[in-house]
Amino acid sequence: MEETRAKGLPLHTRVLMPRTWANRVFACVYLCAILALLYHHLIAVLHSTSMVPLFILLADAVLAFMWATSQAFRMCPTERRVFIEHLQHYVKQSDYPGLDVFICTADPYKEPPMCVVNTALSVMAYDYPPEKLSVYVSDDGGSQLTLFAFIEAARFATHWLPYCRKNKILERCPEAYFRSSPSWSPETAQIKMMYERMRARVENVVKRGSILPDYITNEAESEAFSRWADGFTPRDHPAVVQVLLEADRDKDITGLTMPNLVYASREKNMNLPHHFKAGALNVLLRVSATMTNAPILLTLDSDMYSNDSQTPLCALCFLLDPCIDSKLGFVQFPQMFYGINKNDTYGAESRQSEIVLIGMDGLVGPTYIGTGCFFRRQVFLGGSSPQLNPDLLVSKSIKSEEVLALAHHVAGCNYENQTSWGSKMGFRYGSLVEDLYTGYRLHCEGWKSIFCNPKRPAFLGKAPINLNDMLNQTVRWCVGLLEVAFCEHSPITFGARSINLLTGLCYGHMALWPISSIPVTIYAFLPQLALLKCVSIFPEASDPWLFLRLFLFLGAYGQNCLEFMLSGGSIQRWWNDQRVWMMRGLSSMMFGLVEYLLKTIGISTFGFSVTNKTVGEEQSKRYDQGLFEFGVSSPLLLPMTTAAIINCISFLWGIAQVFTQGRLEGILLQMFLAGFATVNCWPIYEAILMRTDGGKIPVKLTLISIILAWALYLTSSIAF
Ligand SMILES: O=c1ccn([C@@H]2O[C@H](COP(=O)(O)OP(=O)(O)O[C@H]3O[C@H](CO)[C@@H](O)[C@H](O)[C@H]3O)[C@@H](O)[C@H]2O)c(=O)[nH]1
Ligand SMILES: [Mn+2]
Numbered sequence: 216m217e218e219t220r221a222k223g224l225p226l227h228t229r230v231l232m233p234r235t236w237a238n239r240v241f242a243c244v245y246l247c248a249i250l251a252l253l254y255h256h257l258i259a260v261l262h263s264t265s266m267v268p269l270f271i272l273l274a275d276a277v278l279a280f281m282w283a284t285s286q287a288f289r290m291c292p293t294e295r296r297v298f299i300e301h302l303q304h305y306v307k308q309s310d311y312p313g314l315d316v317f318i319c320t321a322d323p324y325k326e327p328p329m330c331v332v333n334t335a336l337s338v339m340a341y342d343y344p345p346e347k348l349s350v351y352v353s354d355d356g357g358s359q360l361t362l363f364a365f366i367e368a369a370r371f372a373t374h375w376l377p378y379c380r381k382n383k384i385l386e387r388c389p390e391a392y393f394r395s396s397p398s399w400s401p402e403t404a405q406i407k408m409m410y411e412r413m414r415a416r417v418e419n420v421v422k423r424g425s426i427l428p429d430y431i432t433n434e435a436e437s438e439a440f441s442r443w444a445d446g447f448t449p450r451d452h453p454a455v456v457q458v459l460l461e462a463d464r465d466k467d468i469t470g471l472t473m474p475n476l477v478y479a480s481r482e483k484n485m486n487l488p489h490h491f492k493a494g495a496l497n498v499l500l501r502v503s504a505t506m507t508n509a510p511i512l513l514t515l516d517s518d519m520y521s522n523d524s525q526t527p528l529c530a531l532c533f534l535l536d537p538c539i540d541s542k543l544g545f546v547q548f549p550q551m552f553y554g555i556n557k558n559d560t561y562g563a564e565s566r567q568s569e570i571v572l573i574g575m576d577g578l579v580g581p582t583y584i585g586t587g588c589f590f591r592r593q594v595f596l597g598g599s600s601p602q603l604n605p606d607l608l609v610s611k612s613i614k615s616e617e618v619l620a621l622a623h624h625v626a627g628c629n630y631e632n633q634t635s636w637g638s639k640m641g642f643r644y645g646s647l648v649e650d651l652y653t654g655y656r657l658h659c660e661g662w663k664s665i666f667c668n669p670k671r672p673a674f675l676g677k678a679p680i681n682l683n684d685m686l687n688q689t690v691r692w693c694v695g696l697l698e699v700a701f702c703e704h705s706p707i708t709f710g711a712r713s714i715n716l717l718t719g720l721c722y723g724h725m726a727l728w729p730i731s732s733i734p735v736t737i738y739a740f741l742p743q744l745a746l747l748k749c750v751s752i753f754p755e756a757s758d759p760w761l762f763l764r765l766f767l768f769l770g771a772y773g774q775n776c777l778e779f780m781l782s783g784g785s786i787q788r789w790w791n792d793q794r795v796w797m798m799r800g801l802s803s804m805m806f807g808l809v810e811y812l813l814k815t816i817g818i819s820t821f822g823f824s825v826t827n828k829t830v831g832e833e834q835s836k837r838y839d840q841g842l843f844e845f846g847v848s849s850p851l852l853l854p855m856t857t858a859a860i861i862n863c864i865s866f867l868w869g870i871a872q873v874f875t876q877g878r879l880e881g882i883l884l885q886m887f888l889a890g891f892a893t894v895n896c897w898p899i900y901e902a903i904l905m906r907t908d909g910g911k912i913p914v915k916l917t918l919i920s921i922i923l924a925w926a927l928y929l930t931s932s933i934a935f
Pocket of ligand 1: 319320326491516517584585647648649688691695823824826827
């Protein structure tokens with residue numbers, strides 16, 4: 216093996232990105248500027264009787280903290296290259312390790328079964344020996360509709376897999392393949408017809424909400440559905456584990472073996488906590504241990520289909536490298552999306568998260584982001600040997616009674632009682648962002664990880680395409696992040712000690728992300744209200760301190776913009792991205808903070824509400840036009856509509872001041888802030904005043920915002 220390496224056939228290489236030194240130098244300069252400003256603020260607070268300098272100090276202190284922790288991402292940003300073509304020199308295909316793929320779904324109406332089926336088909340068609348590949352689907356929705364869809368999919372797969380293999384299809388997610396209108400041939404037409412027939416049957420069943428008796432074709436199927444007896448509800452039902460395809464026994468239409476395909480819906484009981492997705496994944500860890508127990512795992516969300524059939528080989532280039540650190544625990548691929556509109560209205564593209572992952576990759580490795588991640592099974596065993604003794608069983612047929620009995624047993628809701636599942640073993644419980652938390656705890660235990668970011672996206676998923684869904688998703692993240700920030704193993708204290716300082720700061724930055732809402736809120740209201748009251752709160756235009764602020768503002772924004780563009784984003788996308796940050800600051804992050812507090816004192820039981828993956832036609836048309844989708848009268852929208860009104864009025868008021876009294880000197884910065892916010896709020900004004908479609912801001916919401924703005928104006932007299 217060493218010899219192959221010496222011949223210059225590496226499996227992968229890594230380099231520090233060229234920007235590293237520029238980042239480090241800039242960090243030093245910027246740090247001095249921040250310290251000077253904070254010192255200046257402190258003096259101001261000590262010499263003032265008003266509350267204003269205190270607020271400004273608070274805002275800037277939080278921004279400074281976020282900036283300082285974010286430097287950890289910028290010290291060693293790393294780029295990797297992978298050479299799949301060299302893998303053959305290291306390992307024969309027949310020696311590839313087994314691969315168990317876990318796909319989670321939780322609600323047949325928010326996550327259409329056809330979408331989950333497409334995800335499963337795309338991975339079943341991986342360029343990987345089928346007898347070594349198993350796909351496990353976890354259905355937390357406990358829905359026979361989803362099971363029905365998978366029974367159909369298993370049948371279709373026996374045609375789809377050989378079709379892909381024979382025609383060397385690149386796009387192995389059927390929906391994506393047919394969407395990209397492939398060249399026509401009788402064979403293509405035939406497979407497309409089969410796909411459409413399957414889709415029609417599944418969608419029909421989902422629309423009816425039940426399965427027509429003549430859709431059930433055999434004894435085994437009718438027995439499977441018979442488990443949906445009276446009293447079976449999504450939140451209260453026994454475990455259902457159904458083997459839909461078995462490798463070596465089930466063959467495709469050309470006679471080659473199919474991969475395993477297993478449907479599992481764990482037992483649910485209303486009185487027991489089920490730990491959401493982490494709980495679902497732990498059940499799959501155990502169910503798969505009773506059946507195939509592959510040493511490599513891949514976790515996927517219901518909507519993340521595989522966009523590249525060679526991805527497992529990419530992961531193997533790291534996991535099988537004889538020279539790699541033996542503590543390498545997982546290989547994370549980025550989360551990318553399809554169907555994003557031209558300017559990415561809701562900032563879904565997540566260039567920022569790519570910057571984070573690239574940055575962490577240069578330290579001990581990226582965190583786990585919930586989907587598109589290959590693990591060694593070993594990392595979840597918590598150092599102990601597994602409690603089940605799977606070696607005994609894996610030689611048996613996965614359809615055998617013993618195996619199925621054990622699989623049902625480990626999918627039961629009492630199985631985890633008095634065990635270390637969720638604390639020392641498996642995916643970790645205790646946060647709504649189980650991914651970040653699990654990644655963090657694994658890093659604390661000494662595991663390392665790698666970020667693999669190939670040119671052709673390995674996976675593609677769906678991002679929310681309306682404001683309300685997006686904001687609700689972020690509220691959930693914020694609650695989860697704060698749970699990590701203030702857990703007993705807090706990143707900044709415990710993490711920085713047990714991993715290393717920089718990684719601890721990275722996790723601290725991510726976990727405390729929601730506190731950015733403090734400066735965003737202060738800067739969205741305070742200077743503008745002061746302007747309306749004719750109070751100037753920043754230095755005059757001739758004062759050098761003004762330039763320091765300008766440098767800090769432009770420096771941070773400029774660096775952010777530059778990084779965004781360097782990672783392949785466009786300037787319009789960056790603009791939308793920074794706007795979405797402010798919108799989140801005024802809504803999700805703030806609501807997340809409040810929800811977290813309520814949850815901590817036991818008033819609320821904020822859970823995992825699954826993000827909606829379906830959209831109406833009208834909505835998706837508006838999305839494609841780049842229009843914001845407000846539509847609902849959600850309280851989440853109130854702070855931003857109120858801020859929009861106040862900023863616009865104070866900006867206009869400021870202009871009036873300049874013209875009538877000729878005073879610009881003292882209010883320049885306040886005017887700049889109000890103007891900047893007004894430009895950012897443009898879609899809000901449009902949605903209040905100019906739009907008539909279903910995505911406009913409801914009148915009720917506008918009226919409440921006006922009242923709120925007025926109330927704020929009146930109460931602000933206390934501060935000035
Ligand atoms: O009780 C639950 C809740 C969710 N899920 C599944 O979890 C996945 C992610 O849910 P989604 O609603 O799509 O959440 P997102 O906010 O889009 O997901 C991001 O954030 C989550 C953590 O909040 C991570 O788990 C995800 O991987 C990450 O993509 C989906 O496949 C769900 O089916 C379950 O299996 N059981
Ligand atoms: Mn999702």
